[in-house]
Amino acid sequence: MDSNDELKRSRLERAEAIRERLQSAPTRGRTRNHARLARTILLGTVAVALAIAWLADAYDVETKDLLQALTASLGFVSVFAALALIGGLLLGGARRLLGKRRGGRGSDA
Numbered sequence: 001m002d003s004n005d006e007l008k009r010s011r012l013e014r015a016e017a018i019r020e021r022l023q024s025a026p027t028r029g030r031t032r033n034h035a036r037l038a039r040t041i042l043l044g045t046v047a048v049a050l051a052i053a054w055l056a057d058a059y060d061v062e063t064k065d066l067l068q069a070l071t072a073s074l075g076f077v078s079v080f081a082a083l084a085l086i087g088g089l090l091l092g093g094a095r096r097l098l099g100k101r102r103g104g105r106g107s108d109a
Helices: 002-058 063-101
Strands: none
Touching: 002 063
16 A cells, blocks of 8 residues: 555656646746737837838928827827737636636636
8 A cells, every 4th residue: 555655646746746847837938928029019119110200201291290100100009009918818817717617627728
């Protein structure tokens, strides 16, 4: 009986170690993905601002009109970023809610 209990305990310890590794691994990937997303958004915003400035210069547009275009562009990007954030929060909340209803099976996946 002692060897059987010892074998079970060993398997449980290994399973717990694997579970801990799996839970910590996606966090590192998510952090990198968030950094990449933030960098992409920043670079895209700078590229759009420079494109608008270049077009304004090419067509002799006044500075006031250029600033209005930049403001409109920033507002456009902000609205869609906010919509994406709200959608992500709603999906995460639905996933968590469904995971709790199913007994917690879907909350870690």
